[in-house]
Amino acid sequence: MSWPLSQTDTSPLSITDTIPQKSYSHIIGGKDSMKAIDDLLDLGNRYAEQSTWKDFALTKFCLCSMGIAIGMTVPEKYRRPVLAGCTAVFAATYIPLMTKVFRTALEKTDSTE
Numbered sequence: 635m636s637w638p639l640s641q642t643d644t645s646p647l648s649i650t651d652t653i654p655q656k657s658y659s660h661i662i663g664g665k666d667s668m669k670a671i672d673d674l675l676d677l678g679n680r681y682a683e684q685s686t687w688k689d690f691a692l693t694k695f696c697l698c699s700m701g702i703a704i705g706m707t708v709p710e711k712y713r714r715p716v717l718a719g720c721t722a723v724f725a726a727t728y729i730p731l732m733t734k735v736f737r738t739a740l741e742k743t744d745s746t747e
Contacts, residue, residue, distance in 0.1 A: 708716050 705716070705720075
């Protein structure tokens with residue numbers, strides 16, 4: 635399975651390919667909103683192509699800082715459920731990311747031998 639933003643994937647990512655417009659267009663806001671989402675995803679893909687690991691590291695620091703700031707505003711009685719949700723999202727995203735890192739490292743090692 636290929637990661638959606640992998641460098642080998644040259645097909646444009648389109649939200650209209652993944653969300654049936656007939657079922658969800660009234661929730662999302664119709665064709666104009668779908669076009670705006672497609673444009674935003676296209677911008678993200680173009681940005682990713684032009685970025686280096688340093689750009690992504692800065693983005694991660696920015697998002698981490700924002701998450702900490704938001705987390706500090708969570709009332710005491712809701713902190714455990716919020717932490718549980720954050721832990722689940724972290725695990726669900728970190729495992730596939732690290733899998734890709736290790737797969738990439740093994741491919742590099744295999745190609746140099």
